[in-house]
Amino acid sequence: xxxxxxxxxxxxxxxxxxxxxxxxxxxxxxxxxxxxxxxxxxxxxxxxxxxxxxxxxxxxxxxxxxxxxxxxxxxxxxxxxxxxxxxxxxxxxxxxxxxxxxxxxxxxxxxxxxxxxxxxxxxxxxxxxxxxxxxxxxxxxxxxxxxxxxxxxxxxxxxxxxxxxxxxxxxxxxxxxxxxxxxxxxxxxxxxxxxxxxxxxxxxxxxxxxxxxxxxxxxxxxxxxxxxxxxxxxxxxxxxxxxxxxxxxxxxxxxxxxxxxxxxxxxxxxxxxxxxxxxxxxxxxxxxxxxxxxxxxxxxxxxxxxxxxxxxxxxxxxxxxxxxxxxxxxxxxxxxxxxxxxxxxxxxxxxxxxxxxxxxxxxxxxxxxxxxxxxxxxxxxxxxxxxxxxxxxxxxxxxxxxxxxxxxxxxxxxxxxxxxxxxxxxxxxxxxxxxxxxxxxxxxxxxxxxxxxxxxxxxxxxxxxxxxxxxxxxxxxxxxxxxxxxxxxxxxxxxxxxxxxxxxxxxxxxxxxxxxxxxxxxxxxxxxxxxxxxxxxxx
Amino acid sequence: xxxxxxxxxxxxxxxxxxxxxxxxxxxxxxxxxxxxxxxxxxxxxxxxxxxxxxxxxxxxxxxxxxxxxxxxxxxxxxxxxxxxxxxxxxxxxxxxxxxxxxxxxxxxxxxxx
Numbered sequence: 001x002x003x004x005x006x007x008x009x010x011x012x013x014x015x016x017x018x019x020x021x022x023x024x025x026x027x028x029x030x031x032x033x034x035x036x037x038x039x040x041x042x043x044x045x046x047x048x049x050x051x052x053x054x055x056x057x058x059x060x061x062x063x064x065x066x067x068x069x070x071x072x073x074x075x076x077x078x079x080x081x082x083x084x085x086x087x088x089x090x091x092x093x094x095x096x097x098x099x100x101x102x103x104x105x106x107x108x109x110x111x112x113x114x115x116x117x118x119x120x121x122x123x124x125x126x127x128x129x130x131x132x133x134x135x136x137x138x139x140x141x142x143x144x145x146x147x148x149x150x151x152x153x154x155x156x157x158x159x160x161x162x163x164x165x166x167x168x169x170x171x172x173x174x175x176x177x178x179x180x181x182x183x184x185x186x187x188x189x190x191x192x193x194x195x196x197x198x199x200x201x202x203x204x205x206x207x208x209x210x211x212x213x214x215x216x217x218x219x220x221x222x223x224x225x226x227x228x229x230x231x232x233x234x235x236x237x238x239x240x241x242x243x244x245x246x247x248x249x250x251x252x253x254x255x256x257x258x259x260x261x262x263x264x265x266x267x268x269x270x271x272x273x274x275x276x277x278x279x280x281x282x283x284x285x286x287x288x289x290x291x292x293x294x295x296x297x298x299x300x301x302x303x304x305x306x307x308x309x310x311x312x313x314x315x316x317x318x319x320x321x322x323x324x325x326x327x328x329x330x331x332x333x334x335x336x337x338x339x340x341x342x343x344x345x346x347x348x349x350x351x352x353x354x355x356x357x358x359x360x361x362x363x364x365x366x367x368x369x370x371x372x373x374x375x376x377x378x379x380x381x382x383x384x385x386x387x388x389x390x391x392x393x394x395x396x397x398x399x400x401x402x403x404x405x406x407x408x409x410x411x412x413x414x415x416x417x418x419x420x421x422x423x424x425x426x427x428x429x430x431x432x433x434x435x436x437x438x439x440x441x442x443x444x445x446x447x448x449x450x451x452x453x454x455x456x457x458x459x460x461x462x463x464x465x466x467x468x469x470x471x472x473x474x475x476x477x478x479x480x481x482x483x484x485x486x487x488x489x490x491x492x493x494x495x496x497x498x499x500x501x502x503x504x505x506x507x508x509x510x511x512x513x514x515x516x517x518x519x520x521x522x523x524x525x526x527x528x529x530x531x532x533x534x535x536x537x538x539x
Numbered sequence: 540x541x542x543x544x545x546x547x548x549x550x551x552x553x554x555x556x557x558x559x560x561x562x563x564x565x566x567x568x569x570x571x572x573x574x575x576x577x578x579x580x581x582x583x584x585x586x587x588x589x590x591x592x593x594x595x596x597x598x599x600x601x602x603x604x605x606x607x608x609x610x611x612x613x614x615x616x617x618x619x620x621x622x623x624x625x626x627x628x629x630x631x632x633x634x635x636x637x638x639x640x641x642x643x644x645x646x647x648x649x650x651x652x
Binding site: 137141144151155160164166167168170171174175177179181183184185186187188195353358 | 559564567571572574576578581582584585586611612615618619622623625626629630632634636637640641646647648
């Protein structure tokens with residue numbers, strides 16, 4: 001049964017680990033070689049993850065879960081890696097972002113500090129591992145790997161703003177990790193297992209006392225994950241940190257907050273979906289309300305941002321909030337569109353983070369502050385002479401075009417993929433088969449619309465000050481290798497729009513297999529010793 | 540035994556949280572360390588307390604697992620200790636950098652005036 005192709009699942013973890021470790025042995029000045037190895041590794045990752053995605057997608061419905069036993073121990077005893085539609089999707093997303101930000105960093109940023117390439121590879125390894133693992137404690141270990149790498153990436157490039165933001169970021173995440181550990185050990189104490197599938201299969205058979213403890217464990221775990229995802233009120237660190245990080249690091253971080261979302265989505269649908277007995281639907285309201293508050297907080301933040309990086313950081317919050325609230329609705333069709341939104345908004349935000357740095361090269365410092373205060377005090381600058389016939393240089397035109405594309409994506413306007421995603425979510429919420437649309441759905445729809453409008457206002461305002469109302473006519477130096485990743489990410493979003501049908505079909509299949517948790521449980525535990533079902537050998 | 544462990548976890552967590560909320564970086568890192576000790580004890584407790592029981596099964600054919608201690612939480616604690624130790628070291632370096640750049644050990648990077 002084991003063929004070489006079965007080992008493909010482990011590649012996304014082993015390859016960056018080997019590449020990163022090998023680069024540690026090389027001298028700091030052999031950057032060209034390191035860059036070559038890094039690019040080769042990320043390109044391989046991309047190819048492998050696309051292969052995995054195709055493999056998963058062609059598997060028959062009802063058995064789309066593949067496992068890989070580490071050390072060949074059967075599932076509840078040994079650690080397994082689990083590949084299903086959701087994890088394959090996240091792997092592709094991570095390697096796309098990895099490739100884009102690594103290419104971007106080659107222009108300048110990889111020279112800004114020591115061992116950038118090693119840390120970058122380890123970050124990818126942590127991300128891939130977190131997406132693949134099927135074991136709670138192993139998830140903790142991969143979380144620590146990706147966090148340790150992200151601490152270094154936040155600080156990459158030095159400067160007191162980064163160190164200050166990094167200090168808060170590390171303290172918050174260490175605390176979140178401790179909460180994670182408490183939750184994991186509590187869940188182990190109640191159910192006697194750390195395997196996610198085994199855990200899910202034991203939940204319906206828990207006694208009421210134990211069910212209460214497990215609910216506490218899930219709440220503590222949820223707090224830890226939602227801290228990373230940036231749910232209000234646990235997200236004050238996020239815009240500051242993301243704004244302080246260097247552009248390629250911030251672009252990669254766009255998927256890091258999605259790791260928290262991914263885990264919540266996976267565990268919540270696995271553990272507390274309709275067949276979870278007394279605990280079915282536990283925490284749904286918390287997610288829904290928390291998500292909506294996050295959207296509101298992010299919207300206010302977007303409007304009040306006085307610098308472009310901070311604006312990008314706040315739009316991460318809006319995107320996280322939308323996803324959390326969509327998960328909280330517990331409606332399969334909404335979650336399907338939310339997955340589409342996840343891909344589109346992650347690509348859009350990453351492109352925006354990369355673009356922001358380029359745009360900032362052509363604006364004078366203080367323009368952002370000026371644009372907000374001018375609006376607040378109702379002042380207009382009348383003394384601008386009419387500049388007729390000034391040719392727009394090609395660089396500025398490309399930058400401006402990309403900026404417009406980012407604005408459309410983040411605000412969710414047609415014709416780009418952000419619109420399809422938001423429209424899908426709203427349409428799914430309004431389709432209730434005769435029952436009235438609930439008040440919470442109306443609130444969420446209103447919040448989605450308002451957040452889109454606010455993003456549009458904020459982006460337009462800073463777009464005008466950076467492209468139209470520039471004080472000098474100098475053209476910034478932007479290299480092709482910096483512009484190509486931004487355009488590539490935006491083109492991917494365009495591709496997502498054009499191929500909206502197939503993409504949406506994949507997302508719906510993903511949601512269906514997520515909701516059919518028996519499929520996941522059965523797939524993971526199929527190597528179980530025959531005769532004893534997963535629920536029967538509880539202690 | 541249960542009471543002592545519970546008290547130890549409670550005292551460590553309480554002091555840890557209090558220190559974590561203090562404004563000096565030194566207090567924050569000691570608070571995080573105390574919290575991680577509390578969490579380690581907690582993980583240990585989740586394997587059920589048992590005095591004088593071996594965690595290793597000697598004769599795998601005819602054993603009553605209830606006579607033995609659970610070895611898994613011990614392995615988890617070991618991993619957690621190593622990870623939190625490494626993270627504390629990393630955090631210390633960042634704190635030193637912050638102290639050097641800002642000239643103060645306040646967590647905000649400036650003294651409150």
